[in-house]
Amino acid sequence: MAEIKVVGAGLAGAEAAWQAAQRGVQVTLCEMRPAQMTPAHRTAAMAELVCSNSLGSDLVDRAPGLLKAELRFLRSVILSCADETAVPAGGVPAKARRGSKPVQRAGHRRSVGLRVVCPRQGAAG
Numbered sequence: 001m002a003e004i005k006v007v008g009a010g011l012a013g014a015e016a017a018w019q020a021a022q023r024g025v026q027v028t029l030c031e032m033r034p035a036q037m038t039p040a041h042r043t044a045a046m047a048e049l050v051c052s053n054s055l056g057s058d059l060v061d062r063a064p065g066l067l068k069a070e071l072r073f074l075r076s077v078i079l080s081c082a083d084e085t086a087v088p089a090g091g092v093p094a095k096a097r098r099g100s101k102p103v104q105r106a107g108h109r110r111s112v113g114l115r116v117v118c119p120r121q122g123a124a125g
């Protein structure tokens with residue numbers, strides 16, 4: 001069986017690991033937080049949204065909208081969590097930045113064949 005390692009459980013890494021695991025690949029997802037934090041991230045949660053809270057336009061004639069449409073078509077775990085937890089934000093999908101279920105939800109959605117490696121605080125070498 002194919003095996004891959006994905007380094008970094010941010011938005012891209014969490015999605016890539018999830019998608020590969022859905023296709024029967026054995027995935028090890030390696031995340032350095034909380035042992036090693038970044039200047040931007042505030043939590044140890046996977047798929048933390050490091051930003052205000054807007055995912056940009058949903059219009060498919062705009063680049064962010066087209067990208068999200070493609071992600072939805074591919075059953076993106078990140079987008080499904082964002083859609084489930086969207087809050088009104090002037091016509092664009094938005095979700096709470098941190099400390100709320102939406103941000104962490106994708107990271108909590110485990111999949112068969114997906115193993116997460118995350119060092120404990122103080123364990124980084």
Ligand SMILES: Cc1cc2nc3c(=O)[nH]c(=O)nc-3n(C[C@H](O)[C@H](O)[C@H](O)COP(=O)(O)OP(=O)(O)OC[C@H]3O[C@@H](n4cnc5c(N)ncnc54)[C@H](O)[C@@H]3O)c2cc1C
Nearest residue numbers: 008009010011012013030031032033050051052053054055
């Ligand atoms: C201040 C700010 C505001 C922003 N506002 C918005 C916004 O409003 N809307 C929007 O859509 N985007 C916004 N962005 C951009 C958005 O946050 C990024 O595009 C997105 O987080 C990129 O996802 P990523 O998975 O590539 O990287 P990240 O989400 O940064 O994930 C990278 C992951 O890799 C881990 N990592 C790094 N190195 C290692 C290593 N050696 N070993 C193990 N793990 C490692 C990190 O801890 C992290 O979890 C903003 C960004 C910033 C900084």
